[in-house]
Amino acid sequence: MKETVIEIKNLKKYYGKQRGIKDVSFSVQEGDIFGFIGPNGAGKSTTIRTLLALLKPTSGSATIFGKDCVDHASDIAGDIGYLSGEPSYYENMKVKEFLGYSAELYGKKNSSRLEELAERLQLDLNRKIEDLSMGNKKKVGIVSALLHSPRLLILDEPTSGLDPLMQQIFFDILKEENTKGTTILFSSHVLSEVQKLCDKVAIIKEGEIIDIKSITELRNNGYKKVSLVTDNPLGKEELDFDGVADVNITGNSTSFIYMGSVTDLLYKINSFKVRDVFIEEPTLEEIFLHYYQ
Known part of the structure; x- marks a missing residue:
């Protein structure tokens, strides 16, 4: 021991x-x-x-x-x-x-x-x-x-x-x-x-x-990095739901860290007129930065 x-x-x-x-x-x-x-x-x-x-x-x-x-x-x-x-x-x-x-x-x-x-x-x-x-x-x-x-x-x-x-x-x-x-x-x-x-x-x-x-x-805690391209720019208030952190918006492109069910996420963003969505594993640095927010 x-x-x-x-x-x-x-x-x-x-x-x-x-x-x-x-x-x-x-x-x-x-x-x-x-x-x-x-x-x-x-x-x-x-x-x-x-x-x-x-x-x-x-x-x-x-x-x-x-x-x-x-x-x-x-x-x-x-x-x-x-x-x-x-x-x-x-x-x-x-x-x-x-x-x-x-x-x-x-x-x-x-x-x-x-x-x-x-x-x-x-x-x-x-x-x-x-x-x-x-x-x-x-x-x-x-x-x-x-x-x-x-x-x-x-x-x-x-x-x-x-x-x-x-x-x-x-x-x-x-x-x-x-x-x-x-x-x-x-x-x-x-x-x-x-x-x-x-x-x-x-x-x-x-x-x-x-x-x-x-x-x-x-590394294995379920966090995802989500990147969206939408027809119109999103406001941060539109992403104000559980599991979302570190939101960055540049024109029609939006990225954020998400922890939760991907199925639930896709349901929530369905109304955003999404042209493209990309979901990947965040780097360890991005996970740490989430804690710092």
Whole structure:
């Protein structure tokens, strides 16, 4: 039986009267690559910062490896590798000095692993951090998170600043770590990243979890992309019925995402003087965008 690595129950965080997150609940099992996805400002970083005891929750609970994240923060820290969306460092240090210092904090100094990761990510260990580009600073954060071979990786918007080639190298490294047993919580607003990497996703919007599904379930959930060509342009109000979302109208052409009986749909659009109708499977990105509406 797999261990529950992360368990969050009814987690709330308010900044005064302003909502951060509300009643967030989900769990991540050992060995999962779990996607945490939503638009910017949805509450992803607040949830992660609360998990790491960087923020104190207003109410609710969160555990990692069965231990309360606030009460036992120091006990579990050594088993976590964290990459912030906007990492900050001691700018006047050389990369090698900073990463050596980081490894010592975990009591796991490993020069061969440091050099291996730096070589794969094409990171110059002898440069000062203040002289690095944004992408190279992100590489420093990646190496720091991986250096001590943590049981859990928590990654908050980890690919920002990386070029496409380096993103692929980074994904390859994550898959290798996962094969060794590392559990990964991968937070992103980039839909294609989650599709490539994750087994399961929690979708957050305006501080609340709106769905939790495997990537396979999202693909097989019955959504259809419908495209119509009609004699006359349609108004959005004419498509205001159950199952329809993400309506786009350009002249006599209309497209939308639909979930429901195709027979019912054809009956409902019968009065539209349809010249042509095309029904296909939507892309995973189109399904995610439906959740964001």
